[in-house]
Amino acid sequence: MNETGAKAMQTVLYFDCFSGISGDMTIGALLDLGVDRDAFLEGLNSLAVDGYRLQIEKKSPRGIAATDFDVIIEPGLTTPAHHHRHLDDILQIIDRSAIDSSAKNLSRDIFTTIAEAEAAIHNQRLDQVHFHEVGAIDSIVDIVGTAICISLLKPDHILASPLHVGSGTVTCAHGVLPVPAPATLKILEKIPVYSTGVKGELVTPTGAAIIKHLATAYMPLPVMTIDRTGYGCGKRDTGQLNALRVIAGKTDALSGLKREKLVLLETNIDDMNPETYSYLLPLILIKGALDVFLTDVIMKKGRPGTLISILCRPADESVFETLLYQETTTLGIRRQLVERSALDRKMIEVETPFGRIRVKAALRDGKPFRISPEYEICSKIAAEKGISLREVYHIVRKSADSLLQE
Numbered sequence: 001m002n003e004t005g006a007k008a009m010q011t012v013l014y015f016d017c018f019s020g021i022s023g024d025m026t027i028g029a030l031l032d033l034g035v036d037r038d039a040f041l042e043g044l045n046s047l048a049v050d051g052y053r054l055q056i057e058k059k060s061p062r063g064i065a066a067t068d069f070d071v072i073i074e075p076g077l078t079t080p081a082h083h084h085r086h087l088d089d090i091l092q093i094i095d096r097s098a099i100d101s102s103a104k105n106l107s108r109d110i111f112t113t114i115a116e117a118e119a120a121i122h123n124q125r126l127d128q129v130h131f132h133e134v135g136a137i138d139s140i141v142d143i144v145g146t147a148i149c150i151s152l153l154k155p156d157h158i159l160a161s162p163l164h165v166g167s168g169t170v171t172c173a174h175g176v177l178p179v180p181a182p183a184t185l186k187i188l189e190k191i192p193v194y195s196t197g198v199k200g201e202l203v204t205p206t207g208a209a210i211i212k213h214l215a216t217a218y219m220p221l222p223v224m225t226i227d228r229t230g231y232g233c234g235k236r237d238t239g240q241l242n243a244l245r246v247i248a249g250k251t252d253a254l255s256g257l258k259r260e261k262l263v264l265l266e267t268n269i270d271d272m273n274p275e276t277y278s279y280l281l282p283l284i285l286i287k288g289a290l291d292v293f294l295t296d297v298i299m300k301k302g303r304p305g306t307l308i309s310i311l312c313r314p315a316d317e318s319v320f321e322t323l324l325y326q327e328t329t330t331l332g333i334r335r336q337l338v339e340r341s342a343l344d345r346k347m348i349e350v351e352t353p354f355g356r357i358r359v360k361a362a363l364r365d366g367k368p369f370r371i372s373p374e375y376e377i378c379s380k381i382a383a384e385k386g387i388s389l390r391e392v393y394h395i396v397r398k399s400a401d402s403l404l405q406e
Helices: 003-008 023-033 037-045 087-095 101-122 137-153 182-187 205-214 275-286 314-327 375-385 389-399 401-405
Strands: 010-016 052-059 066-073 157-160 169-172 175-178 225-233 243-251 257-269 291-298 304-312 334-352 355-364 367-373
Touching (some): 087 101, 101 137, 304 314, 355 389, 367 375
16 A cells, blocks of 8 residues: 555444443453553553452353453442542542543543433432442443543544444332433433334443444444454343444545434425525525525426425424425425535635635645635625636635645
């Protein structure tokens, strides 16, 4: 591979959550993947937490080799102080450890997310939240241990599959609760989940918070060259392989691209005053749609019509459905989930014969990949200078060539 190609390849961790995710499953899978165990244990040992021991062993659930990571609480040390901590208590433990800053920040973010979910569910202030299961020794070890593993691996991208959450009920400090538990469900907002009816809690609050802060996208396995695979054991027999699979590899398909799940809303209309579109399209964009466009179509009985297509984020779907029903004559709206990859974009300035001009730059690997002059700026220059808009575009693009060649 040439030097340019080598730089384009990036490392990827893909979390295949076909049987959910928990803290111990995450560490088991990452250790199985090949994380330096001595460096991992050195980081954990710097925590001012005692009263536990670790048991790490190979097992073969359903005939598949996997690593089982277990935090065993020492007898006689399960005092209330170990199980009822406030967020500040846990953050102090993290801050006083010897782990690196990236692992500290990730650990803090994960615990804060859990605390915020608990506060919202129980109608409490953040400083009132008492950690029960998630504040016990094993969860501190699981979360900080995960952060240490990620810090040691240093992947360029972390991706995940949609999460299999299970079904039924779970018994915890608050009694018998539905699966996913309320705090878990709060953490999982805006994350794609599904259930096949497997009984039991497959995604724990700790697992949900971990993957929420690790994964930048939830998608099928991307195009990648697989280097190795790790399996982390779950603790229950669910009737299927109960493990988390983490796949490590390399790819150039994600370089400089953002991938996100979006919703495409569409409806066909053949009985509306065309003047409405001039009002509707700008309104849709003002309300936050990522794109909107019209397509001429031939509908049933040979009637000409217009297809309205709106691309939006899943959280905004209901906004645009309501808008279409209110402002158009549609009787039904089609919906489909789509995946979009996009280059990063930012406004930069370039030196031109007209002075310094702001242009839109598409970035790849942090560098300008394509530059687009802004219409409003260029049309104003064309009017002021008495030259054609096409000529202004040409001059601005030519002035920006040096940025693309760096």
